[in-house]
Amino acid sequence: MEAQRSFSRKVDVPDYAHYLVAFFVFIIGTLGIAGNALVLFAFCSNKRLRTLPNYFIVNLAVSDFLMAITQSPVFFINCLYKEWVFGELGCKLYAFCGALFGITSMISLLAISLERYLVITRPLQALQWSSKRRTALLVSLVWIYSLAWSLAPLLGWSSYIPEGLMTSCTWDYVTSTYANKSYTLMLCCFVFFLPLGIISYCYFFMFLAVRSTSRDLQQLGMKVRKSTLVQQQSIRNEWKLAKIAFVVIIVYVLSWSPYACVTLIAWAGHADILTPYSKTVPAIIAKASAIYNPFIYAIIHSKYRTTLADSVPCLHCLSHPPQKDCASAFNSESSIRDSNISRQSSMSRMRLRPISSMSTGETVHS
Secondary structure, X not given: OHHHHHOOOOOOOOHHHHHHHHHHHHHHHHHHHHHHHXXXXXXXXXXXXXXXXXXXXXXXXXXXXXXXXXXXXXXXHHHHHOOOOOHHHHHHHHHHHHHHXXXXXXXXXXXXXXXXHHHHHOHHHHHHHOOHXXXXXXXXXXXXXXXXXXXXXXXXXXXXXXXXXXXXXXXXXXXXXXXXXXXXXXXXXXXXXXHHHHHHHHHHXXXXXXXXXXXXXXXXXXXXXXXXXXXXXXXXXXXXXXXXXXXXXXXXXHHHHHHHHHHHHHHOOOHHHOOHXXXXXXXHHHHOHHHHHHHHHXXXXXHHHHHHHHHOHHHHHHOOOOHHHHXXXXXXXXXXXXXXXXXXXXXXXXXXXXXXXXXXXXXXXX
16 A cells, blocks of 8 residues: 555646646657657668668667657656556556667667678678678667666566656666665666767777778879769768767767766765756656657658658658759669779778778668
8 A cells, every 4th residue: 555655646846847747748759759650661661771770770760669659648648647647557567668668779779889880990891790680680689688677677676666756657766775776877887888888989980980081082082083983972971971970979968868867866875865857857858869869860861851752742841852863862872882892802902991892881871
């Protein structure tokens, strides 16, 4: 009875605070569900998008879609009632889904970073490594890793309880027990800080590789004039990819850093200084991470825009270039792909860095 009462208690805050949170949750849920659904629709309707690297992006869209559709409606309803209304079991299921899909999205970003790192800095190894079986295995490992961390509170390592305004649930990072503190520390390290460090490492060396190759092409431009145009297009594509990747890192940090800070404050023994608002706002920002990745990784790419513009009449405005230009773009991609094969065979003679042999990195994702 006491446990059930703890799941239905209210927080003494003005009613408008709950309604304001409900408004933002509704916006986040609508954009997250619609944006990720469009990514999945584009992938299913366009065979050209069904490449091995794009499966990581689809996996990210799946986890973000499930995150939005399982979290936002429940959160929204609780805000209207101004308390948690789904009981203890509902709280545990809600928090479990939030943890599972949130961690899967983070680790999917890590998998995308590692794949891009291999393609750009070690192109020949990436060609040998790529296969449907290995891609499926890596995606499965992402989900297994996330599932392990999500099941832990259900099995006794910490627990799932209401948080903030008592309208959402998460793991218990407030109660100072050994199980809660150890789980909080390990979760922050192996789900946030370690992946962030690996992602930063990958993109730092990707930037260095692209910049170094750009300088090499400028120095050898007079000697390889016949392939200069293709090489310049390759460099532009790689720089575009690197810039998009940098945006992903920034959004990743901005979305989850406030929540990580709040949990570490409680872990350090200062949970008493945390107010319901200071717990709720970071949670909302973290859940909003599900709405950014579709636009960063998919919607802004030309093939996705073209697919959506052709399939969804109301999104016809996404197709900026005319059809003639689109055909020209596809022809250009084909020429780059063909040139890639010949450049790989003469790589040692040209003495270029490995990145110049993978000019199709962007075209695969575009």
